[in-house]
Every structure is written in C-alpha cells, then in structure tokens.
Amino acid sequence: MNPAGESGYFYERRNLDLWLEVRRSGATLILEETVRRALAEPAVVTGCFALTPTAGGLQGTWRAPGKAALLVRLTRADLSKVPLNLPSSPGLLALRAEDPLAFLKLNRAWVKSADGRSVREPLSRLTYPRLPGASAGLNAALQDRQLKHAAAALACRAALPEDLQITEGYDFGAAVTLQGARLVSVQESVSYYCGGAYPDAYTEGLILDRATGQPVPVSAIWPKLTPARQKVLHLKALNSRLDPECLEVLQGAGPSFTAHLTATGLALTPSGLPHVVAACAETATLPYATLRAEANMASVYAQSLYAR
Structure with a gap:
C-alpha cells in the first residue's frame, strides 16, 4: 500500500510499481494487476491474485490471462529488520515507515563520482551534488x-503508460550555487x-x-526581508525586462518565493503560480550590498556573507 492509499507491488528486476485493484469474494481477497500499454488506451488486467488468510499471512494463487496458476504465499515484512544500505538519515527512516515500496527500491548502494562531488541513484538515475569533506548532517x-x-521519479515513471516510460517522466537537475564557511545553497530544477x-x-x-544540514530561512539572515518586501524587491529588479502580461501576473500574485544564495546575492523565484502562467516565474538576484540594511549583522550567517 502506498501513501496515496493505492495498492501495488513490484518485481526487483524492473523496480516499477504495478497497481492492484482490490475487491473481495467472500473470504477471498482478489487483487487485479493492471497495466496501461498506451496513453489513449484503458488499463488491462495482466494478472490476478486470489488469496485467503492464514496464520502467517495470505496464501493462494497468481494467474496471468491464459496461463496456469502459480502458488503464492505472502507474509508480513518487518522493515525495521531490513539493514540500511545507505547512511541513516531522517528522510531514509521516514521513507521506511511511510512508503515501504519506495524504501525497498531505494535502500541500496548509490554510485559516488570519482571526485566525490556527486552521487547517482541507480534506479531513477538521478544525480545530486555532494561536498567533499562535508559534515554528517549536511550529507544526510x-x-x-x-x-x-x-x-x-520512480512514482512518476510507474504512473505512465508503458509506451511513454522511456521518453517521458521526471527530468531533474541540482547545482550547488554557494559554498561558504557557514552556509551551503542548492538550486533544484524539475520538469x-x-x-x-x-x-x-x-x-x-x-x-x-553547513555544519548541521538544517534549513536556514531567509529571515535568519535578513529579518526585515518579509515576503511582502521580497515581492517589492523582486518586481523592482525585474520590472524593466518583464513583459506586461507577466508583470500583471506577478503584481497580482501572493508574495511567495523560493530562495537560494549565489556568489553575488540572494536569488528569488516566484513559487505557487498556476500552470498557465508558470513561465512568468523568473528569478531575480538581489545583490548582497542592496540587502545589507535588511540584514541581522549579529547573525553568524549574515557575518559569513558580508565578510566576503
């Protein structure tokens, strides 16, 4: 069962969830495995479990259309006893508790680059940056x-029909945009x-x-830089190059931004825009010098930026 309340399972040789339609026939649990071959086609049944309760779990058969039945015995997995094949981290432990199928797929050795500056997860093929010599908290x-x-990415691929699982899906990139004595910043891009x-x-x-890996809110560095103030400065920085339609959209949108740090300033990108105007979410970089009056110079984070 996944977090959305849907039932599914996967074969280790493929590692993509197969969805199960659940119904009962008396004491028998019927699980129909369904697959979509193409986007315009309805899902087809590719297998069916017929299971009854036993003292240790469930037992019965699995049958593909036109094939002989195979005997099946299911027992409850105790994931707390599954060894961690990655360094223990809050997210890994939460995944084990909340999304067992994803945990079982992703709890395996990842591939570190030769220079130690990135790690690739082999199933999704997603690569994420690392910092050589980073603290345990930052690595986690x-x-x-x-x-x-x-x-x-794996959930996205599993949701696609088979004819699109190679060409479509989850395109991801991440880059470290600032490495400082106290702070590290990353920008992620997803399509x-x-x-x-x-x-x-x-x-x-x-x-x-950088020491703990904990998120640092913008307000911890610039307490006067409220969301409303961010909106004012963002519009001011972009006003001359925004087309009239996007200017109108951003003026009417709520003051909601995602932020990362660069070598030259604070980069703000509008977030939460409707899909039809998402192209208006242009990033503006506010120079550190411009923001000095907004900063809390007693903060070690501000000191590390303005000592540059």
Whole structure:
C-alpha cells in the first residue's frame, strides 16, 4: 500500500510499481494487476491474485490471462529488520515507515563520482551534488533531498503508460550555487510529465547550515526581508525586462518565493503560480550590498556573507 492509499507491488528486476485493484469474494481477497500499454488506451488486467488468510499471512494463487496458476504465499515484512544500505538519515527512516515500496527500491548502494562531488541513484538515475569533506548532517540533508526526488521519479515513471516510460517522466537537475564557511545553497530544477493533462515544472532553492544540514530561512539572515518586501524587491529588479502580461501576473500574485544564495546575492523565484502562467516565474538576484540594511549583522550567517 502506498501513501496515496493505492495498492501495488513490484518485481526487483524492473523496480516499477504495478497497481492492484482490490475487491473481495467472500473470504477471498482478489487483487487485479493492471497495466496501461498506451496513453489513449484503458488499463488491462495482466494478472490476478486470489488469496485467503492464514496464520502467517495470505496464501493462494497468481494467474496471468491464459496461463496456469502459480502458488503464492505472502507474509508480513518487518522493515525495521531490513539493514540500511545507505547512511541513516531522517528522510531514509521516514521513507521506511511511510512508503515501504519506495524504501525497498531505494535502500541500496548509490554510485559516488570519482571526485566525490556527486552521487547517482541507480534506479531513477538521478544525480545530486555532494561536498567533499562535508559534515554528517549536511550529507544526510543532501541524501534526503535526493531520496525525495528519486522516489518521485520512480512514482512518476510507474504512473505512465508503458509506451511513454522511456521518453517521458521526471527530468531533474541540482547545482550547488554557494559554498561558504557557514552556509551551503542548492538550486533544484524539475520538469515532469506523469500522464496527466499536461507537463509541469518548478524550481526550488535550499539554504542549509553547513555544519548541521538544517534549513536556514531567509529571515535568519535578513529579518526585515518579509515576503511582502521580497515581492517589492523582486518586481523592482525585474520590472524593466518583464513583459506586461507577466508583470500583471506577478503584481497580482501572493508574495511567495523560493530562495537560494549565489556568489553575488540572494536569488528569488516566484513559487505557487498556476500552470498557465508558470513561465512568468523568473528569478531575480538581489545583490548582497542592496540587502545589507535588511540584514541581522549579529547573525553568524549574515557575518559569513558580508565578510566576503
């Protein structure tokens, strides 16, 4: 059962969930395995479990259309006893508790680049940056971000019909945009199509404490830089190059931004815009010098930026 309340399972040789339609016939649990071959086609039944309760779990048969039945015995898995094949982190432990299928797929050795500056998750093929010599807390935070996106990528691929699973899906990129003594910042970019009405995309920024890996809010550095103030400065920075339609959209939108740090300033990108105007979510970089009056110079984070 996945977090959305749907039932499914996967074969280790393929590692994509197969969805199960659940019904009962008396004491027998019927699980119909369904697959979509193409986007315009309805799902077809490719297998069916017929299971009854036993003292240890469930037993019965699995049968593909036109094939002989295979005997099946299911027992409850105790994932707390499954060894961690990645460094323990809050996200990995949460995945084990909340999304067992994703945990079983992703809890395996990942591939570190020769220079130690990135790690590739082999099933989703997502790569995420690392910092050589980083603290355990920062490494855990970066691993958890990669886990989140790898799980989303696998779920996206599984939701697609078979004819689109190679060409469509979850396109992801992440780059370290600032490495400082106290702060590390990352910008993530995602574009995806998972079989819905249209593709979508978004950008997300991270500002992390280099020692602990904990998120650092913009307000911890610039307490006067409220969301409303961010909107004013963002519009001012972009006003001359925005087309009239996007200017109108951003003026009417709520003051909601995702932020990351660069070598020259704070980069703000509008978030939460409707899909039809998502192209208006242009990033503006506010120079550190411009923001000095907004900063809390007693903060070690501000001191590390303005000592540059």
